[in-house]
Structures are given as structure tokens and as C-alpha cells.
Amino acid sequence: MATTIAKAAEDATAVTYAARVEHVSKSFPAPGTPGGRQRVLDDIRLDVAPGEFVTLLGASGCGKSTLLNLVAALDQPSTGTIATDGRPALMFQEHALFPWLTAGKNIELALKLSGAAKPERRAEAERLLELVRLQDAHRKRVHELSGGMRQRVALARAPAQDSRLLLMDEPFAALDAITRDVLHDELTRIWSETGLSVLFVTHNVRETVRLAQRVVLLSSRPGRIAREWTVGIPQPRRIEDSAVAEVSVEITEELRGEIRRHGQH
Amino acid sequence: MASTDTGVDTEKDGSTAAEQNRDAYGLVGLEAGLDALDSVQSGRTQLRETLIRKVLPPVTAVALVLIVWQLLVWANVAPDYKLPAPSDVWGEVSDARVQGTLLDYIWTSVSRGLLGFLLALAVGTPLGLLVARVAFVRAAIGPILSGLQSLPSVAWVPPAVIWLGLNDKMMYAVILLGAVPSIANGLVAGIDQIPPLFLRAGRTMGATGLRGAWHIVMPGALPGYLAGLKQGWAFSWRSLMAAEIIASSPDLGVGMGQLLENERNNSSMPQVFLAIFLILLVGIAIDLLIFSPLKRWVLRSRGLLATR
Structure with missing residues (x-):
């Protein structure tokens, strides 16, 4: 054992x-x-x-x-x-994704706030969505995602914040x-x-x-x-x-x- | 048991043979299945349904009002210099259209109203942001701002005339004093209703200060802000009509308020009715063409619009 x-x-x-x-x-x-x-x-x-x-x-x-x-x-x-x-980066019990943005834009906002240049953001957001196997959800609004999908997007947003520690x-x-x-x-x-x-x-x-x-x-x-x-x-x-x-x-x-x-x- | 996970059988196909590749393939399929089962289907309503649900009821209501009006005229409840027939009012519409003056009246007022509203927007938005986000400012002028909302803006017409004279400046001043409190208060209410979770999430992402205001606070407050804008427009329009009715001068172009006042002096009841209808129609049209679509778009994109 x-x-x-x-x-x-x-x-x-x-x-x-x-x-x-x-x-x-x-x-x-x-x-x-x-x-x-x-x-x-x-x-x-x-x-x-x-x-x-x-x-x-x-x-x-x-x-x-x-x-x-x-x-x-x-x-x-x-x-x-x-x-x-x-x-x-901090993840909550509720997904805390911004409902006025699409799944992809939520991640792009995190990238933007951590100082990523504009041309990289789109590609990096796509890479991160792929990481949680949601590559098709880029243009989806938060309310169109299931609870599990929302938490996966939130999970993908965490590395976008350029942090080494996920809380x-x-x-x-x-x-x-x-x-x-x-x-x-x-x-x-x-x-x-x-x-x-x-x-x-x-x-x-x-x-x-x-x-x-x-x-x-x-x-x-x-x-x-x-x-x-x-x-x-x-x-x-x-x-x-x-x-x-x-x-x-x-x-x-x-x-x-x-x-x-x-x-x- | 402290654990809530016990006793749940997850469906993993072929879990006996999947000892070595228990992750990748099975998980992908499982996730795809869960995503498909849980996703929300949202569709738009059909055109025919929209006509029946949204267009038919108000048209019926207007038709009923016209019928009752015509019946009252036929029953001679009031002499026709007090209650003109619908056809007389319609006759004034075609007269004014023939003379080409109708659009002038409308344009004079609408351009004033919209420009004044845009000025109020430019003043009210930063003011609302300040009141909502700076505790001292809120304590200092928050109550005054709420109180100003209930002050009829007609009250500002006499001092505005004395300060600024009988001109367009005076009109804009009255519109501003009427609309700014509504817009600022709407934004404050919208900001107060943002779930604290979004603000916390924004802060952990580094959205503080102006960046936070732009990326988190303003979009989060948008539904309340739009409600404030809508009310702000209503107040702009009302203030403008009050100003136009009270302050008439040959130097000022004839707007719809002046039309109403002039025709009252002429004792031309059909024209007075016409002016009132026009004022009402413009108010409704701006709301239907600008604010309602904006509001629906915001709510729909956030999944806040109930389809039924």
C-alpha cells in the first residue's frame, strides 16, 4: 500500500x-x-x-x-x-465570471489586466479554453454555459492572471x-x-x-x-x-x- | 459522513478496462455529455408570435380609446371647441404636413431634447460614479441628489430665464437640472446592485481604480444605469416642454411646447390636441427606438430576459 x-x-x-x-x-x-x-x-x-x-x-x-x-x-x-x-488567482464557490462578457472575453480581460499585449490575448485565451476542453465556448455567454462549464472557464481564467498560486x-x-x-x-x-x-x-x-x-x-x-x-x-x-x-x-x-x-x- | 460524494455512481463506460487510460478519453466523452445535457438552449421568438404578443395589445388599446373618444363626440358631451373630433385633429396633421411645418416643430424640440440629454449624460455619469464610489461625496451630496429628483424641473424655469435670458441656453440649463439627478441616481443604484463577488474577482485580477471602473463597475452597473438613462430622458423631455410652454419668445424657434401654448392663445382646440399627441408620440418613439432595444439587448446578452 x-x-x-x-x-x-x-x-x-x-x-x-x-x-x-x-x-x-x-x-x-x-x-x-x-x-x-x-x-x-x-x-x-x-x-x-x-x-x-x-x-x-x-x-x-x-x-x-x-x-x-x-x-x-x-x-x-x-x-x-x-x-x-x-x-x-482566486476561485470562488460561485464562478464569478462577468456576465457581460463571453467566456473567451472573460479570459482575455484577465490577460489584459495582467498586462498581456493585445495580439497575444486572443490566441492565449483560446489555448487556455482548450486546456479545459472548452475550445468551442469562446463566443458563448456565461448564461449559456452549464455550472460545470462555468467553473471550467473560471479554472482557465486563473492561469491567465499570470500568477503561480491558485487559491x-x-x-x-x-x-x-x-x-x-x-x-x-x-x-x-x-x-x-x-x-x-x-x-x-x-x-x-x-x-x-x-x-x-x-x-x-x-x-x-x-x-x-x-x-x-x-x-x-x-x-x-x-x-x-x-x-x-x-x-x-x-x-x-x-x-x-x-x-x-x-x-x- | 462528512463526505457528500459517497454513494454516487458516476457513469464511466468501460471502467473495468479503463485502469490504464482512466483519464483522457473517458473524461472527454463524459464532459461532452455533461455539457450537452446541462447547456441552456436560448432561441429567439418567432415574428408572428411577436406580432400577437407585443403589437396587437397596444394597437387594440389605442383603437379602443379612439372609439370611446368618437362616441363621446357623437354623444355631444362637450361643445366642439372643448372636445374636437378625432377627424378634426387628423385634419390638422394633414394641414401642417402640407405646409411643411410639422417636421420643423418636431425637429426643433427633439434636437433640443437630445442635445440637452447628451449634455446631462456627460455631467451625470461622472457625478454618479463619484457619488457611488467615494464615501465622502456620497455622504455630502447623495441625499441632495435624491431630493432633486423629486423637485419638478419647471421650478427652475423662472431663475433660468433671469440668469440666462430667453434663449436656448436657458432650455439646456433646465433640461440638465431635470435629467442629471436621474442619470446620476440610476448609476448609483446600478453600482450598488453589482454583486460584491464581481468586485472581489475584479480586485484579485488587478482591476482597481479607473481600470476597475471601466472594466468591472460600469459594465456591472449597466442595467441600473440604463434605467436611469431612460428616466433621465423622460425628465429631459418633460423639462423641455415645461420650458417651451412657459418661456416663449419670437427669438426661439417654435418647438412643440410653443405650438401648444400658441394654439391655446388661438383657442384652437384641434391644434392643442395635436401638440399634446405629438409630445406624447415623440416621448414614446424615443423610448421604443432607443431605450427599449438597448435594455433588451443588455438583458438578453446576460441571460436576464425571461423568454415567457
């Missing part, structure tokens, strides 16, 4: 990174108590190596989306520092199971073809084990890194593989343990 479950050793020798999160905490004003602060993230330390696929796993309210927003520089940490290799905030949560399964295959394929680093947020343990090289489990309130696993199952994996199931069982147990702690006080 190729499966290895081990606590990831902290790689102190790495000097290059796609993202480096150091001692990051984040507090928001607590509702109800004037002047009070609610700590959402507490002393998070996380490195994403170039080309690495990391998933952030946690129950609701563990601050995993907050952490992703911080890495995307949409918000500032209360303490600590975050460094990324270039501006990361994904539960991007497949709103899709049906069959489409999600296909998109897992696509994401794995594109990740290995492009060499992008991926930081993927989810609460779905099976999805985590299907995709990740490294799984980071966050505890809730405040979000702290509870445990890490390295998933050694070779890609391509299937969500129904027994090895995936086996690892999922262990991680699920740990996740449930984290959730139970909140019921005890």
Missing part, C-alpha cells in the same frame, strides 16, 4: 515558496459586545511550496475562507505577515456530484500540466484526499492548525478508491474530534 499518513515535517530548508504565512492572527469586532474582539485565526504558520497542492480542511467557522482572503490580499491580517510569489474557496461545492467528480479530474490534470501551486479550501474530507498532496486541518474558534497529513496516494486518484476512503476515515475521525471539543464547553 502506497498510502502514507504522517505528520508533515516542517521543511525549514525551503527558501522558495508560492505562499508563506507567518504567525498570522486575525480578529474581527465581536457582535454584541462593544469593544470586544473575536479572534478568528490564531498564529497560523503555513508554507505552500511551488507546485504544491495543499488543502485547508475545517468545520464551518474555522476561518479557512478568512485565511484564503488574507492570502489573496483582499484583507489584512491583524498580526503576522503573508508573502506570496506574485498576485494569486480555491470551495469551488466545486455548488456542483452536482458527477460534475464535481469530473472537475476533480480536470483540476488534477491542469495542476500537473501547468505546475501551479494550489491552496484549496473545503469541508469535504473525501475531496481533500482526492486532490491534496498535503492536508492541513484547522480547528475552530479560533482557527489554529490542528494537524497536517501528507497524502502519498499516487495521482490520478479516484474519489471511490479504497485508499482514498481509508485516509478519509482517519481524517474524518480527527475532524469530528475537533468539532466535538466545541460541544464540551
